[in-house]
Amino acid sequence: MVVMKMKFPFQKRVKLAQGLWLLSWGATVAGALTFSLGCILKTELLRRAEVMDNSDIHVVPNTLIIVGLASLGINYFASKICQDALDAGRFPRWRNFLKPYFAVSSFFTMLMLLAVIMSYAMTGSLESSLKVGLRNGIRFYKDTDTPGRCFQKQIVDRLQMNFQCCGNNDFRDWFEVQWISNRYLDFNSKEVKDRIKSNVDGRYLVDGVPFSCCNPSSPRPCIQYHLTNNSAHYNYDYQTEELNIYLRGCREALVNFYMGLMNTIGAGVFSVFLLQGSVLVSLRFLQTSMEAVAGKENTEIETEGYLLEKGVKETIMETIDPLMKFFLFNNKVEEDASTSTAAAPETS
Structure with a gap:
């Protein structure tokens, strides 16, 4: 079952591409902000490293720095895709690239959400x-x-x-x-x-x-x-x-200071997460609505766009299935190799 199917006339596709272009550049700036917030938190933690016993708490700023840098690249490519979406002849060159792009973007977007959760859950550590x-x-x-x-x-x-x-x-x-x-x-x-x-x-x-x-x-x-x-x-x-x-x-003073800082950063990064999610959803609609235009002379026809081609459960299983087959194949190869190694002395 198709999830969130929508009709997209030509003018609506143009407005979607233009709006998404602006949104992607806004998300790029937000990615730079996320990177900066990670650097600020990292600096504050390093300033008082002498009165801290472990480095586990650095996982939050490290994640924010990685996610911020990844967001810069992800949203830059999203802006390029939006520009080419207005030209039906240039858009098909992105078709093979879009699936891995969505996979990478979704991973780093979820990592951003994980950083937000960790920023609120680091009190005990x-x-x-x-x-x-x-x-x-x-x-x-x-x-x-x-x-x-x-x-x-x-x-x-x-x-x-x-x-x-x-x-x-x-x-x-x-x-x-x-x-x-x-x-x-x-x-x-x-x-x-x-x-x-x-x-x-x-x-x-x-x-x-x-x-x-x-x-x-x-x-x-x-x-x-x-x-x-x-x-x-x-x-x-x-x-x-x-x-x-x-x-x-x-201890109470420093916990209050750092948790106040982390909570403020968490709220800001959550806003960036929502913005990044909006970019991915809008880009998915743009991709699916442009698929019907590719290769046709009349590019101003009305098309349909959707978020998922199948249901949520079917999509998840379809994504996990290749990974499961890959790991099962590797395990089988290792078992065959160990079996042949153990049988070698007997044949000699």
Whole structure:
């Protein structure tokens, strides 16, 4: 059964070709936009790669970059097809090319939709990546003399100031690590000795945070140390007073930032997906309506165009069948080869 059959007089075919030409160039610009959005997201992820544990989240920007580049080529050829569609003598040269073109275009269009879905579904992967990455960043904060970690302190400090956050989950994460380097500790001091001896691992732990956790909008001078000791500061109550450091954890801040960016990009790419789908559907109507004109002297006759020559199920099966036969043939060849190899020693 033919799907979405429509009548196309000559003037309607001309308008379809002209409109599709404009639409294809609009989709080309949208493809460039998709590529740019992928590059922007990729850049933002690479900027904070030191506080991320894995590269799985890069699959979204990588897909957008690939799809954006593919969209440029796909829609450029669509515009060329539209130009030749107005000339019935030149259109037939595209006939053998159109089937693989639709297959490639459909693949990359679906890949675009997959990128949109992934951009909304990456919360869990992003959060787990940041959880481990920020934990390691805080852990290596003091290693300014260690090769490969020299800039870890600068990265974490800038991160906390730019995103107005502190620690991984919250500021208490700094209480669990030694974030002050041994080169800045006076080991002759009784306080330092007592703190190191009181810890099982021999680490210098304090209930304090780096300066980058301080909130500049607080009216009170920043309290970095003895945050949980009410008697250490005048007119200070740890339980009731809002601390003058950032209370939000950096993982939450970064997840909100990246998911907001991905969701915005996802909405934009979904619009591009709809535009790309419109190009493919319109081009299919143009192709099928021009098939009846090819080889005829009178090109101004009324023709019929359709989306699918057969039903959806039949079309899918017709597309999958050659692939299944190809893989079955390859498997049979491999089995015959292995059988002949196993039988060779017996014949000798």
